[in-house]
Amino acid sequence: MILVKIGGSVFSDKAGEPENFDTETVRRIAGEIAEFYPNEEFIVVHGGGSFGHYHASEHAIRDGLPGEWESDRRKKIGFSLTHQSMLRANARFIEVFLSQNLPAFSVSTSSIFLTERGEIVYADIEVIERLLELDFIPILFGDVSVDVAQGVDILSGDQIMAYLTKMLKPKKAIFLMDVDGIYDGKPGEGTLIPELAREEVPGLLERLHCTAAGTDVTGGICNKLRKAYEMAHYSEVWFVNGKVPGRLSGAIRGDGFGTRLR
Amino acid sequence: MILVKIGGSVFSDKAGEPENFDTETVRRIAGEIAEFYPNEEFIVVHGGGSFGHYHASEHAIRDGLPGEWESDRRKKIGFSLTHQSMLRANARFIEVFLSQNLPAFSVSTSSIFLTERGEIVYADIEVIERLLELDFIPILFGDVSVDVAQGVDILSGDQIMAYLTKMLKPKKAIFLMDVDGIYDGKPGEGTLIPELAREEVPGLLERLHCTAAGTDVTGGICNKLRKAYEMAHYSEVWFVNGKVPGRLSGAIRGDGFGTRLR
Numbered sequence: 030m031i032l033v034k035i036g037g038s039v040f041s042d043k044a045g046e047p048e049n050f051d052t053e054t055v056r057r058i059a060g061e062i063a064e065f066y067p068n069e070e071f072i073v074v075h076g077g078g079s080f081g082h083y084h085a086s087e088h089a090i091r092d093g094l095p096g097e098w099e100s101d102r103r104k105k106i107g108f109s110l111t112h113q114s115m116l117r118a119n120a121r122f123i124e125v126f127l128s129q130n131l132p133a134f135s136v137s138t139s140s141i142f143l144t145e146r147g148e149i150v151y152a153d154i155e156v157i158e159r160l161l162e163l164d165f166i167p168i169l170f171g172d173v174s175v176d177v178a179q180g181v182d183i184l185s186g187d188q189i190m191a192y193l194t195k196m197l198k199p200k201k202a203i204f205l206m207d208v209d210g211i212y213d214g215k216p217g218e219g220t221l222i223p224e225l226a227r228e229e230v231p232g233l234l235e236r237l238h239c240t241a242a243g244t245d246v247t248g249g250i251c252n253k254l255r256k257a258y259e260m261a262h263y264s265e266v267w268f269v270n271g272k273v274p275g276r277l278s279g280a281i282r283g284d285g286f287g288t289r290l291r
Numbered sequence: 292m293i294l295v296k297i298g299g300s301v302f303s304d305k306a307g308e309p310e311n312f313d314t315e316t317v318r319r320i321a322g323e324i325a326e327f328y329p330n331e332e333f334i335v336v337h338g339g340g341s342f343g344h345y346h347a348s349e350h351a352i353r354d355g356l357p358g359e360w361e362s363d364r365r366k367k368i369g370f371s372l373t374h375q376s377m378l379r380a381n382a383r384f385i386e387v388f389l390s391q392n393l394p395a396f397s398v399s400t401s402s403i404f405l406t407e408r409g410e411i412v413y414a415d416i417e418v419i420e421r422l423l424e425l426d427f428i429p430i431l432f433g434d435v436s437v438d439v440a441q442g443v444d445i446l447s448g449d450q451i452m453a454y455l456t457k458m459l460k461p462k463k464a465i466f467l468m469d470v471d472g473i474y475d476g477k478p479g480e481g482t483l484i485p486e487l488a489r490e491e492v493p494g495l496l497e498r499l500h501c502t503a504a505g506t507d508v509t510g511g512i513c514n515k516l517r518k519a520y521e522m523a524h525y526s527e528v529w530f531v532n533g534k535v536p537g538r539l540s541g542a543i544r545g546d547g548f549g550t551r552l553r
Contacts, residue, residue, distance in 0.1 A: 137399035
């Protein structure tokens, strides 16, 4: 089993038009998955890009419910709008995968997970496991979440990856990003790290000035590295450029260009 | 708590254009719910109408997976297309409810239920219960289902109603249909039954020539009556005309026109 996270910046331009979607890139990614399916089982998780974020930040979903009836009602409506926007992104993925003859199936993240301040505290992955047994490719997504501490929150695709890796122990968990992998410094400035041992991660986090809090709404590279550090207990973790043809298949084969975390 | 099932024939013309949706009727239904929300909690379940059915019958989803790789793959793709079509119907409901200032939230049926030949054998309603605590209005829908016996099947909105009634014991479960209620004979020909006691149902089923098997893809009036017979253990059940203004609110108040099953 291989988990693939398709980062928002890979399929969408967050600074562009609302809900823009790079069909060509997603079709190429699906094509690389098709080279290995059905010999390999796959689960795909995608981020938000230009979907979801608008409503999520407009309504400050991460701050939870304020606890006053009318403000709560407005925020709940924003919460629902955010989910619908993510469902539209997900529908585009499903459409592309099906057109490549891959039996992808949408699983609604917010229907099966509960969070506590954005961290998963409850999950039901029974349907996902059954879908895998039937050789479906479940496609999940970063989404809003019902939160036991603050009513509502956001559940990032990276969190879902970490949770599924822990529960399902895949051979590989691959993060597709819009940079070539993990850099020892700023992306494009520092040196790309081709191989990283788990025990080197804490030192790297320090060099990258990763503080306790995340750097963007769903966590940037610091959060990704922290999650990867947990995940490396259970699976090999790869960070590769999802924009460049062949990088995903390289990671699946195991000889690809990017960062490999053992 | 009140469960409302909006039948496919109430919001959509199955014989009309693919995916036609009667926004005006749904807006009016949402308006009748808004008269009682938030004093009452609501869960809404809708059927398929002109959504879903095309792919479901085209791919004979009810027959399960044939067990041959290429035919299975084609059927899985049809299964996924059916779900996406139902998500489009659901998105229309969510849009209308939100526009009426009702905090509706989409829960994806196929992400939380498993069936065995179309009957629910596994369910996780944790998220639904949390949504209710937060005064959301969860909106579910008849959908495809992963089936433990035959791989894939259809889970009807009526089945979901029966299951949720058993688990959540609402005050009322209300079925909105395109006829005035349950008739002692063919709709429009026999006499409308305003009040029905649970123990009268088996006799009525016999008079209606309801055989063991259902009459349409998700069960017609016979299946509805059989489900209502189970449900009446836990809740009052109403059958009213969803096309006629005021019938839903009448059922919610308890003095409405239709069939009431005690």
